[in-house]
Amino acid sequence: MSLSRAILIAIVIIIAILATVFLAKIVEIVSNATSPIERVPATLAKKRESGSGDDTTYLITFDVDDDEIVTFTVPEDVYHSVSEGARGTLEHKGTRFISFDTA
Secondary structure: OOHHHHHHHHHHHHHHHHHHHHHHHHHHHHHHHHOOEEEEEEEEEEEEEEOOHHHOEEEEEEEEOOOEEEEEEEOHHHHHHOOOOOEEEEEEEOOEEEEEEOO
16 A cells, blocks of 8 residues: 555544544534523532643532432532532533532
8 A cells, every 4th residue: 555545544534533523512512502401409429620720621420319420511610619419409401511509
């Protein structure tokens, strides 16, 4: 196989991977847009950070009705304002976190 053919195959594979990732993100966005806003009782089960510095992602995992576990990416201020074990009302729209009210 010639070098130019190998490069062409590699480019096609990279484009296919990028298209798959792009389509998956579009499906998630559309799904969130069409999902109803849900308000459910939940317990904050786990907090964790991924990355570092300005590239830190804040994740919170909730136990919902003791039989479902859901994880959301949340803003830094929300992450720091809640504690593991807190109980409250989780509000979300599909996979998009809206709020967690412990009052």
